[in-house]
Each structure stands twice: as structure tokens, then as C-alpha cells.
Amino acid sequence: MPTQTFLSIKEASERYGKAEITIRRFVKAVLEKHASSERKQVRPLPDEAVKLKKQKRPFAYTISEGLLREKFGAAAESAEQKKEEMSEAHYLSLLEKTNAGLLEQIKVKDQQIGALNTSLEQLSERQRETNLLMKLLQDKLILPAPQLKRRWWSWGK
Numbered sequence: 001m002p003t004q005t006f007l008s009i010k011e012a013s014e015r016y017g018k019a020e021i022t023i024r025r026f027v028k029a030v031l032e033k034h035a036s037s038e039r040k041q042v043r044p045l046p047d048e049a050v051k052l053k054k055q056k057r058p059f060a061y062t063i064s065e066g067l068l069r070e071k072f073g074a075a076a077e078s079a080e081q082k083k084e085e086m087s088e089a090h091y092l093s094l095l096e097k098t099n100a101g102l103l104e105q106i107k108v109k110d111q112q113i114g115a116l117n118t119s120l121e122q123l124s125e126r127q128r129e130t131n132l133l134m135k136l137l138q139d140k141l142i143l144p145a146p147q148l149k150r151r152w153w154s155w156g157k
Helices: 009-016 020-032 046-054 065-085 088-140
Strands: 006-008 062-064
Touching (some): 006 009, 006 065, 009 020, 009 062, 009 065, 020 062
């Protein structure tokens, strides 16, 4: 009898391209079929699970690869075909497209930065002009300090 390989739920989800919850639901459905031949392909077996629960030891279910292949076999083959289809040339063209898009974005950002620098320089020049005008205005409108009026009488002299 050939030895069966058992996969954890996480390993099964990665290998067959399914979500972990999908594999868990499948395992739960198999566990509910106590007398079926499929139940023997999920570990721990019912007797072992009861012993582990009594000992309060944690355990994780593992599923036979054969059972998974029966249920999700087509999905695994299609996932492998997709990986094969994604050739080096495809990745290279994808990278080139991404780089071209990023270069385009950099050009736009450079233009925006240039426009902002120009506007900042113009605002600085206007501020300098405003400061000069204010200085000229202050010079023209300088008021002499108020002088104390001398009174014609003097008390206490």
C-alpha cells in the first residue's frame, strides 16, 4: 500500500490555490460523514481526536493529497498552467510598462515642482517690492516726536 501524504490546511490552500476557509469547510463536510471512506483520509481519525481532546492537547487536521486532488484537482492544474504561462518575456514586458508609467509620473512631478518654484520666486520678489514700498512710505510719513509745550507760568521755580 503506497504511503499517503497529508497536508495541513494552510499547505493545501497554497498548493491548490484556494482560500483556507474553503479547505476548512471541505474538511468540516468530510468530518460530518463519519462512515464514509473520505473520513479515513483526514487525520486525526475520530478515535485519535477523542483521545487528544481528553488529554486537552491541541491538534490540527491534515488532509490526504489524494482527497484534495479529487476535490480541487482541476484548480491545482490550472494554477500550475497559469504559472507556466507567466513566462520571463511576460514579466519583462510588465516591468517595462511599469517603468514607462513611473517615468511619465516623474516627468509630471518635475513639471509641477518647476511651476511651484517659479511661483515661489515670483511671490518672494513681490514681497521684496512690498517691503521697499513700505520703507519709502515710512520715510515720507515720518512724524516728528511730539514736543512738550512750555507753559507760560512756572510753579515752584
